[in-house]
Amino acid sequence: MKLTEPDRGWSWMVLGASFGVMVINGCLGQGIGVVHLALLENFNEDSTRTALAGSLFAATQSCGGVFAGFIIKKYSCRAATIAGSLVMTAGFLCCVFINTLDLVILFYGGIVGAGAGLTYTTGIIVIGFNFEKRLNLASGLALSGIGMGVMCLSPVVQEMREMFGNKGFFFILAGISLHLCIFGTLYFPSVLEKRTKVTGSLDMEERTSDEICPINVDKDDIAMSQDRTLEADTPLGTMTEPKSVIFQITNVCRNFPFVMICCCLFFAHFGIYIMFLNLPIYAVINGAEAHKGSILISVSGMSSILGRLLTGLTTNGNDVDVALLLFGTLSVLGVSNICLPLYGHSYEGQVMYSVFLGLYSGSCFPLLNGLSLRLVGLPYLATAVSVEMFSVGLGILCGPPCAGQYICGYCQSLHPCPFLRERKCRIVWYKGYG
Template sequence: MTMVNKDQEKDVLKEQDSTEECLTSCHDEFSDLDNGWAWAVLFASFGTFFLIGNSMYAVGIIHSSLLDRYEESVSLTSWAGALHTAFMSLGGPLSTVVIDRFSCRTAITLSGVFFVVGYLATAFAQTIEVAIFTCGIIAGIGAALGYTAAMVVVGFNFRRKRNLALGIALSGVGAGLFVLAPVVQLARDYYGPAGFFIILAALTANIITFGQMCFPSKLELQTQVRRKFDSTKSSSNRNIFASVKPYLHVLTNKGMVCLFLCMFFYCLGTYLVYLHLPTFIVTKGFSAVKASFLISLSGILSLFGRLLTGIVANLNRINDTVLYSGTMFIVGIATFIYPFTADYFAGHVIYTVLLGLFFGSCYVTITAVSLEFVEISYVATAIGLQFCFGGIGAVIGPVCAGIVVDAGGTYELSMIVGAVCILLGAAFSGITVFCREANSEVVLHLNDTIELPVKQASANDVLQQPEKESFLQNLSVDK
């Protein structure tokens, strides 16, 4: 008995030593997370969201500029703004393909290129049909590439502080709306439609610089190795199956299906609300100036709301799913009550404050919630597909709003329809709690990535210190 116990103790000690070596290896392998160049990548992500956020919410100014320039019908001209906004979400899978095939750095850089080409071409477009293609589709693809990649790259560079980092990055959307919205309006008034689009091209050209700052982290390189390894294992069906395997893996996950439906209904409702909000405020007897003030107020509050959500999520006191669905639920309830308080200006102010604080908060935890159901190597695909479903909702929402009003309905009814859709989104996100346990066996957490096949990084894969210093020196020379 004594000999057996000693042998067991030796086995336990060996197992403990092996575990410690494994944890030490994992720590060393991903030592660049949460520190060092990761903060430069966070700055680049914030800057990308800052510029894309302005582009998202400047779609109204873009619409009015095209109306003044071409003097075509409102319905025809509105296609430019609608496609510009919809492509940002619908193009999520395209961004995922670029991230999986190349890197987040490539996707963000291409985003800036598409923005510049699209806006410059719009400045010199001779017809509205050409402008719809250049501004709606080309610039819209740029928004799609950058928005998804700027979110995914934060997940590849942070672990312990991931939610806080995402909160900081996504607050760039609100900051861009608050800071640049008046600037682009002045540019349009002073330089006219053509000069306005040239200035937009110059602003978004900075996304190229931000993209070049997003060098792949060791975790991102490791996930690329994992995807290539999975593709090699299925080489017999490589032609088609290997390319669609990530999407099948995500689409067959019950928890992710609930998140897809959640994003579809949430975007359907919120885009419907944002479309009618300025007009609804005016129909209640308040001036257009007050309406624009309230929209700007929601922008600056969105900055603080996303940042605070990141701080709260990083404390690990509240479950990520609770934050995700809870903020949606608050927006849905506030939107449902809003039409009954809209006769008073205070009612508009209260609703705008709640909308600004909680509307974008769910996007802060979308990566953490997705990682409850998919591996880190599939997170780009998962987020891209969620944005795609959200884009479908973004297209259907304004259409539904038009149908409701044209059929003799009121703006109050339109707001209530939007509230019901938002609450449905919150309900689907809450259902994911029951799917988590069933899918727990497929989730590959960050500490499990040590089991992946190890690849000796080549000189082109890892950013060496001299290259970082050279890059920073070039930036300072350019300035």
């Protein structure tokens, strides 16, 4: 089979498939607020404990990237996506028949989240294996699917919940997840993907190019990706043979700038998913109707599409420093969070915040491929992106539960909540009174 060449031919079909994967992951990932409301109504448990299901799902969706890197190295991007789709579908189907919150946390937060992590991280990595000159633009286009999923499919999931109940709509989510198998079959192997497997199994200093080339990869294809190798001034510059996953992760983490990027992603998403999870409830507490709370998530999805596309277009040339752009977008998002108490009491102010949240929170992801290639090179691309997504997931896992220790999920007052003991919070929240 002829391998896909970067920036040409089937690479654009792979981009379309990655976009489809991101649409579904955007619906299931950043639409966790809808599932959170369903679990609150269905199990009548404490908000902090219930939030663990959504935060664990979002965390494993990102942390599952570590397994994606392993499967991609051993098999292919196609195998990782199809396996993740089947795991997600099985997990959602199990949630239909579960009657305890603990098992929902396990299956929805753990099993479904791990499957989503395989498909989500692979959808990012496969762009790096199919594009060179238009890498940042392609990443922005593919990841704009996240916003499209939040904008279009999240309201559909809400309607399905109202139609089929708090358990029956998990059947709908299982069917949506199964569609990821279709997109995964379109991930034909590329020259650059084959290149990473070759450099992982042969010593580059002891063998000639003729010995390295597989039957379907010529020397010109390898020469084309030589400029995407490790920089000589980084700790990885002397490494020649990534022998195992642990070996690769250890050496990637010796790169201090890369570690700082991972720390940046951790702290950013520690706060971002607190807002995604609680924004619909915050709107209801301040007097908005329940459906208006879900509209805020759709607004953030619309602005997320614009943000990711603009990020890809801005970094399509070589005139913009991607690290500086990452710092700028996250800084603006931080300022909007700090100022939220000043304008967030009205619904118009909440809509404005949703625009900021979507516009700047997702802009970092189109930059990951470019940053990873700049810091560690093509042979370590899958490992680097996997570690970055693990940092994102760790922040997501820690953020919402930590916030739940200090803020009542029903009336947004600081603990100890004066109403929770009498169960009035639930009544006030359901009726939509602030």
